[in-house]
Amino acid sequence: MLExxxxxxxxxxxxAFTISAHILFPAISIGLANYLxxxxxxxxxxxxxxxxxxxxxxxxxxxxGFGMGVVSGVVMSYEFGTNWAGFSRIAGSVNGxxxxxxxxxxxxxxxxxxxxxxxxxxxxxxxxxFLATVLVALGTLFSTFWILAxxxxxxxxxxxxxxxxxxxxxxxxxxxxNPSFPFRLVHMxxxxxxxxxxxxxxxxxxxxxxxRRGEGVKKSFSMAVGMILVATPLQMIAGDQHGLNTLEHQPxxxxxxxxLWETEKGGTSLNxxxxxxxxxxxxxxxxxxxxxxxxxxxxxxxxxxxGLKEFPREDRPNSTIVFWSFRFMVGLGLLMLLxxxxxxILRLRKKLxxxxxxxxxxxxxxxxxxxxxxxxxxxTEVGRQPWVVYGVLRTAxxxxxxxxxxxxxxxxxxxxxxxxxxxxxxYYMLKLMAKGPxxxxxxxxxxxxxxxxxxxxxHRPMSxxxxxxxx
Amino acid sequence: MTIDLPTIWAGIISLGVFLYLLLDGFDLxxxxxxxxxxxxxxxxxxxxxxxxxxxxxETWLVLGGASLYGAFPLAYSTLLPAVYLPVIVMLCxxxxxxxxxEIRAKARRTQNLWxxxxxxxxxxxxxxxxxxxxxLLQGIKxxxxxxxxxxxxxxxxxxxxxxxxxxxxxxxLGCSWLIMKTDGDLQRRVRILLKPASLVLLAIIGVIxxxxxxxxxxxAQRWFSGHNFVYFAPVxxxxxxxxxxxFRWADSGHDAxxxxxxxxxxxxxxxxxxxxxxxxxVPPTLSIWAASAPRSSQIFELVGVAIMLPIILAxxxxxxxxxxxxxxxxxxxxx
Numbered sequence: 171m172l173e174x175x176x177x178x179x180x181x182x183x184x185x186a187f188t189i190s191a192h193i194l195f196p197a198i199s200i201g202l203a204n205y206l207x208x209x210x211x212x213x214x215x216x217x218x219x220x221x222x223x224x225x226x227x228x229x230x231x232x233x234x235g236f237g238m239g240v241v242s243g244v245v246m247s248y249e250f251g252t253n254w255a256g257f258s259r260i261a262g263s264v265n266g267x268x269x270x271x272x273x274x275x276x277x278x279x280x281x282x283x284x285x286x287x288x289x290x291x292x293x294x295x296x297x298x299x300f301l302a303t304v305l306v307a308l309g310t311l312f313s314t315f316w317i318l319a320x321x322x323x324x325x326x327x328x329x330x331x332x333x334x335x336x337x338x339x340x341x342x343x344x345x346x347x348n349p350s351f352p353f354r355l356v357h358m359x360x361x362x363x364x365x366x367x368x369x370x371x372x373x374x375x376x377x378x379x380x381x382r383r384g385e386g387v388k389k390s391f392s393m394a395v396g397m398i399l400v401a402t403p404l405q406m407i408a409g410d411q412h413g414l415n416t417l418e419h420q421p422x423x424x425x426x427x428x429x430l431w432e433t434e435k436g437g438t439s440l441n442x443x444x445x446x447x448x449x450x451x452x453x454x455x456x457x458x459x460x461x462x463x464x465x466x467x468x469x470x471x472x473x474x475x476x477g478l479k480e481f482p483r484e485d486r487p488n489s490t491i492v493f494w495s496f497r498f499m500v501g502l503g504l505l506m507l508l509x510x511x512x513x514x515i516l517r518l519r520k521k522l523x524x525x526x527x528x529x530x531x532x533x534x535x536x537x538x539x540x541x542x543x544x545x546x547x548x549x550t551e552v553g554r555q556p557w558v559v560y561g562v563l564r565t566a567x568x569x570x571x572x573x574x575x576x577x578x579x580x581x582x583x584x585x586x587x588x589x590x591x592x593x594x595x596x597y598y599m600l601k602l603m604a605k606g607p608x609x610x611x612x613x614x615x616x617x618x619x620x621x622x623x624x625x626x627x628x629h630r631p632m633s634x635x636x637x638x639x640x641x
Numbered sequence: 642m643t644i645d646l647p648t649i650w651a652g653i654i655s656l657g658v659f660l661y662l663l664l665d666g667f668d669l670x671x672x673x674x675x676x677x678x679x680x681x682x683x684x685x686x687x688x689x690x691x692x693x694x695x696x697x698x699e700t701w702l703v704l705g706g707a708s709l710y711g712a713f714p715l716a717y718s719t720l721l722p723a724v725y726l727p728v729i730v731m732l733c734x735x736x737x738x739x740x741x742x743e744i745r746a747k748a749r750r751t752q753n754l755w756x757x758x759x760x761x762x763x764x765x766x767x768x769x770x771x772x773x774x775x776x777l778l779q780g781i782k783x784x785x786x787x788x789x790x791x792x793x794x795x796x797x798x799x800x801x802x803x804x805x806x807x808x809x810x811x812x813x814l815g816c817s818w819l820i821m822k823t824d825g826d827l828q829r830r831v832r833i834l835l836k837p838a839s840l841v842l843l844a845i846i847g848v849i850x851x852x853x854x855x856x857x858x859x860x861a862q863r864w865f866s867g868h869n870f871v872y873f874a875p876v877x878x879x880x881x882x883x884x885x886x887x888f889r890w891a892d893s894g895h896d897a898x899x900x901x902x903x904x905x906x907x908x909x910x911x912x913x914x915x916x917x918x919x920x921x922x923v924p925p926t927l928s929i930w931a932a933s934a935p936r937s938s939q940i941f942e943l944v945g946v947a948i949m950l951p952i953i954l955a956x957x958x959x960x961x962x963x964x965x966x967x968x969x970x971x972x973x974x975x976x
Contacts, residue, residue, distance in 0.1 A: 241739050244699075245732050247706045251721030252728050259786055262714025263934040267942040270707040274949040277700055338935040570722040573792045580729040587733040591740045598744070630696045632743040639747040 180577040181253045181569050184584065186551075188245055191588050193547065194540055195239035200310040200359070201366025201539075202232040206287075207307040210300050220385045227386065227607035228370070230635035231599050233288055237632035238595040240276070245584075247273065253577070254558075257568035261337045261559050264330060264345055265320050272316035279309030288634045311359060318358055322351035324559050325550070326419045337562070349419055353412035354550075360405040361546065364506065365539035367401060369603075370394035371509070372536020375529040377606035386607035388523050395522070395532065399510030406503060410466075416553075417467055417475065420560060423553035425478040426489040427496045428463060429453035433480055437472035438463035443497070446489035451479060453493075487555045491548065499545035502538045509535055598639050605637070646940065647933045650712040651922065653946060657705040659911050663904055664698035664957075667691070670815020672738060672763020673808060675756065677834070682970040683827050684756065688742065690822040693964045695742065697957050699735065704953075711942045715786055716922040716932040722788040723781040724773045724795045731769035738762030767811050768804040772796075775803025778853055778914065780925040799852060806845040813838040814907065817887075817900040824967050828896075835891050835899060843884045846910060850877065853917060859925060860917045873916055880909050 206229055213221035247269065250258050258266070286294055286302040294302070329344030330337050339345055374391025417424045425431075429446035430438065431453065440463035444456030464473040478486050509532060516522045554560055558568040668691040678684060710717045721728055741758035748755050772795055779799055782790035816838055819831040854861045864873055883902045890898040918924045922932045933939065 237740075237743065241736050244703055244735065247703055247710070248721060248728055248732060250710060251706075251717040252725050255718035255722045255788065258710060258714045258718035262710055262717060263938040266707070266711030266714055266717070266934065267938050267945075270704075270711045270942050271945050273703055273707040274945050277704070277953055278949060333935075336935075339937045339941070342937070342941050570718075570725070571788055572722055572725055576725050576792055580726060583729060583733055587736060591736055594744060595740065598747070630692070630743065632740075633692070633746070635747070637747065638749055639744055640751045641749055 176574040177572055177577055178566055178569050180574055180581055181572070182565070184253060184577060184581045185249060186548075187581070187588070188242070188249060188584060190544055190547070191592055192239065192242040192246055193543070195235050195242060195592075196310070196313070197362045197365045197540065197543055198235040198369065199232060199239050200314060200362035201364070201369075202228055202235065203303075203307040203310045204363060205366050205370065206232060207300075207304045210303050214296060214300055220389050223386045223607050224390055228390075229288060230637075231602050233631040233634035234595060234599050234602070236284070237630070238592060240631075242588075242592065243276075251570075252580075253570050253572070254568050255570035257558055257563065260335065260563055260568070261324075263337050264323060264327075264339050267339075268316055268320040268323070268346075272313050272320075275309060275312045275316060279306060279313070283309065284631060288631060314358060314362070315355060318355045319346045319348075319351055322354045323348050325354070325554055326350040327559050327562055332562075337559075350412075350415055353408070353415045356408045357405070357412050357546070360401055360408055361539070361543045363401050364398065364405060365543055367394045367397040368506065368535055368537070368539035371398060371532045372534075373603040373606070375532035375536070376604060378523060379526065379529050379533065380606075382606045383523065384607065390607070391532070392517070392522060395510065395513035395517075398506050399514055402503060402506045402510050406507070409500075409503070413467060414469070416550075420553065421476045422478065422481045422485060423487055423492070423550075424467060425476060425481070426487045426492045426553055427549060428467075428475070429456065429489050429493045430463065430475060430477045431479050432477040433474060434463075434477070435474070437461040438467070438475045440466060441493075444493070446493045448486070448489060453489075485556065487553045492553045495545045495548040495552065499542045499549060502542040502545070505535060506538060506542075594639070598635070601639065602635060602637060645930075646936060646943070647712075647929045649943070650708070650933070650939055651920075651929045653950070654705060654708050654712065655915060657701050657708060659908070661698070661701035661705055662907055662911060664701065665695070666811045666907060667814045667818040667900075668695040668698055669738075669763045669767050670811040670813070670818065672759050672815075673767065673812040674815050674819070674831075674834075675760045675763070678827065678830070680826075686823060686827060686968055686970050687819065688745075690819065690968045692742075694957075694960055696739075697960060699739070700953070702735075708942070708946065712934055712939055713922055713929065713932040714934050716927060716929075719781060719783050719786070719788045719927060720777065720923050723790055724776050725792075727769040727772045727776070727795050731766045731773070734762040734765030734767075734769065736762070738766060764808065767808050771804035771807030772800040774807065774914070775800035777923065778803070778917065780857070781923050781927075783923065783926055799856070802845075802852070803849060806842075806849055809838065809842050809845055810907070810910075813842050814900075814903045817903040821897045821900045822968050824896075824969065827970075832891065836888060839884055839887045839903075842906070843880070846880060846906075850913065857925075863917060876909050876913050876916070880906055883909070 206225055209221050209225040209228065212218070213225060250262070250265065250269075283302040283305045286299065287306050290299060290302065323345055326349040327345075328348050329341040330339050332338070370390050371394035374387055374394060377387045378391060413424070426446070429441045429444050431451050437460065439458040439460045441453055441456045441458045444453040444458070446453045461471055463475060464470055467473065467475055478489060512528060512531070513522065516525050516528055522528075556564055556566065558565045671687050671691055675684060675687070678687060706717075737758050739762075741755045741762060745752055745755035745759060775797070776795040779794075779797065781788065781794070813835070816831050816835045820828055820835065823831070854864060864870055883906045886902045887899050890902075920928050920930075922929045934942075
């Protein structure tokens with residue numbers, strides 16, 4: 171039994187590690203691809219070269235991130251079989267086809283338009299190039315669509331029946347458009363936009379702090395801070411709606427997020443902070459506000475929320491983890507809102523580019539989008555436990571029949587390789603960002619690159635950036 | 642005989658894996674040949690011959706994996722745990738190799754380090770792929786739809802030999818590719834390697850064939866029972882003919898012939914593998930029908946693949962066409 175638990179824990183750690191490392195890069199790609207589409211659209215509309223300069227600058231960083239996402243994604247497409255054979259055997263009939271559609275979407279995007287977008291600047295007309303950029307941006311959202319359809323189905327499964335212990339799909343529309351899917355799709359897409367916005371703002375802040383005050387630096391900083399101001403409240407609304415949906419379909423997850431053990435009559439209080447203890451079945455050191463839980467989660471004064479004690483012990487997710495991961499996400503969201511509002515105030519006072527403490531704040535918030543994204547995913551994934559397909563298949567029954575030596579060894583190999591490879595990739599992206607956009611330089615450089623690639627037939631996004639990595 | 646969904650899917654996945662071996666084989670081979678070529682600009686040229694296509698070549702591995710998962714979840718969920726560590730090491734090798742390929746071009750002081758990563762990554766990935774094929778050919782024990790074999794069943798003299806065999810295969814394929822794509826001194830030096838390499842390859846194919854036939858009665862039965870051998874005899878005979886052809890044309894001016902013959906050998910070897918295991922997808926017990934996903938899954942997935950497969954094929958063919966011809970030192974590279 172101990173052995174089984176060890177293997178399960180190691181397999182879960184491995185999946186958590188590989189998927190966390192992976193999701194950072196697609197999130198950056200989704201956000202930056204859409205930002206690039208906006209930049210190019212603005213350039214075509216206004217003719218202001220600063221947008222084109224920014225387009226070239228950010229497309230290099232986008233390309234490296236995209237390459238890293240593809241590479242780390244290959245591992246994911248095999249891990250369901252290596253580590254989660256039970257899951258593939260029982261639910262592969264749903265998860266497999268959805269994943270294949272994602273792969274096909276990504277190929278289509280890569281084959282058709284990414285090359286033109288990254289290398290085709292002088293080969294195709296401006297309008298066609300813009301079309302390619304828009305299609306790449308849409309393509310990243312389509313990939314998101316399939317992956318989230320798959321994940322949401324695992325959270326709120328429907329449209330199938332169980333035959334001989336295996337899932338048999340009955341209605342693909344119901345499977346794809348399952349109850350939590352629309353909320354998750356919107357929440358994740360906005361999260362990716364905020365990832366890009368915080369990174370662009372952080373990069374702008376770094377360059378401003380280092381005395382680079384070119385128009386490109388200012389423009390990108392201003393756009394990103396504006397985006398944070400607009401997208402953060404939208405994300406809060408989306409998150410709130412997602413919460414209502416979760417309360418309806420996965421009440422145990424909500425109870426765990428709130429560290430709520432008893433079903434409180436006549437209005438549920440909200441634990442602001444505290445330490446949920448799974449063994450003692452209570453939340454220690456809780457600081458709680460009466461009725462606030464009902465107000466936030468049911469939008470009524472005295473709405474009832476089922477406490478964790480109403481669920482059998484073996485069906486409860488780990489409240490200690492999700493209580494804090496959720497608060498981490500929300501806390502970072504509130505800081506983003508603060509950043510956006512302060513930015514607005516400084517903008518109105520025409521001090522946006524001259525306030526060093528604000529730039530320091532924006533720089534510190536650079537990775538906040540990524541951290542909040544991870545915290546959110548940890549909340550929803552750990553909150554689904556002990557199920558891998560909610561109410562259908564337990565995580566313990568989804569694991570592969572492997573020994574802890576094997577899983578432990580592979581985990582070690584993966585951690586080392588990932589730190590070396592994605593550490594280098596991240597370092598390179600940061601190095602590119604630290605240089606900042608330069609006036610005029612980019613277009614000439616792209617002209618050079620372009621001779622080396624024919625009409626966008628180059629598959630390799632990472633060859634887009636040509637700056638040395640170790641000088 | 643009516644053609645049913647599992648058969649169609651088995652065909653698609655066989656094609657995907659075949660294209661993978663065919664295409665990624667030669668660019669992994671470039672990595673394996675890297676240590677032997679380090680004169681001025683040689684590595685640059687070698688990389689430039691595959692730069693526009695290697696990334697596309699690898700997509701067949703992803704497509705193959707994802708399709709196998711969707712169409713034959715039972716094969717996916719029994720094969721992968723059975724070859725657990727080789728799969729993980731292969732993936733890590735491919736990651737290393739892919740990133741090294743890109744970063745090497747942007748590196749100055751650390752270029753040797755990235756070259757090493759490229760060589761090691763290519764070698765690890767190839768060796769593990771060979772071990773995976775060997776383990777599959779040996780057969781995987783399945784009880785109640787779950788992998789029930791030994792945790793280190795993938796580590797046997799046979800699978801290790803297959804790993805070494807695939808190293809030789811890809812390296813030889815890489816040689817023939819370079820003969821086609823380069824000229825001058827580099828081509829001359831690659832040419833020297835081709836003949837001995839193809840002889841070693843022939844010996845390896847012979848040993849693996851004998852080993853499977855002697856070690857596995859089911860495979861022997863398949864090849865030799867009744868009239869079967871008459872139908873299948875062309876496979877080994879054609880392999881022999883291809884090697885003879887390589888010897889004959891190795892030093893002639895027909896630079897593409899060795900490559901085409903090498904691809905033919907891969908095709909024949911792969912056909913031999915399929916003949917040995919069909920209609921099983923994971924020998925010795927799991928057939929393509931038993932491994933199939935429900936009909937609704939296979940149909941749903943087939944729609945997407947039927948649309949995309951021709952597009953991907955056409956697009957890949959176009960890439961190869963556009964980038965045809967010799968690559969020379971000092972040419973505008975792709976970096």
